Amino acid sequence: MSWSWSIQPISSLVTRSALAKPATRLYPAERRTPYARTRGHIEFRIDTCNFCTICAHKCPTQAIQVSKLDKTWAIDHSRCILCSICVEDCREGCITLSPLPCPPMRAKEVLTFRQEHTPPPARETVTVAPPEGERRARE
Numbered sequence: 606m607s608w609s610w611s612i613q614p615i616s617s618l619v620t621r622s623a624l625a626k627p628a629t630r631l632y633p634a635e636r637r638t639p640y641a642r643t644r645g646h647i648e649f650r651i652d653t654c655n656f657c658t659i660c661a662h663k664c665p666t667q668a669i670q671v672s673k674l675d676k677t678w679a680i681d682h683s684r685c686i687l688c689s690i691c692v693e694d695c696r697e698g699c700i701t702l703s704p705l706p707c708p709p710m711r712a713k714e715v716l717t718f719r720q721e722h723t724p725p726p727a728r729e730t731v732t733v734a735p736p737e738g739e740r741r742a743r744e
Contacts, residue, residue, distance in 0.1 A: 646707035
């Protein structure tokens with residue numbers, strides 16, 4: 606029985622592969638810059654939201670849940686299709702579409718944001734003296 610393979614082509618292939626630059630990126634160390642108009646993930650700023658619920662009503666997959674009473678805003682990234690309808694319809698501009706990719710999900714998670722209620726500042730009672738003409742009329 607004779608082998609048709611020679612050891613020389615295999616060894617040269619192994620040597621070239623060992624000495625050459627890798628064909629892929631070393632992912633955690635080297636990250637690719639996103640392409641123009643890449644849809645990454647939805648970002649939300651709760652400090653400017655007035656909880657009008659427009660984004661929740663316009664979302665075609667119902668990935669966004671908003672509660673006016675509890676002052677909460679939640680998004681389920683596993684249901685979001687990144688259509689950016691919520692970004693376009695948000696009057697306050699608190700929802701944006703980031704080009705950076707969302708970190709990988711290991712399980713289904715719903716991100717919930719809650720705005721803490723801050724009571725309005727206490728008003729000082731100021732007594733104002735009536736104008737001079739009215740003060741003389743009373744006396």
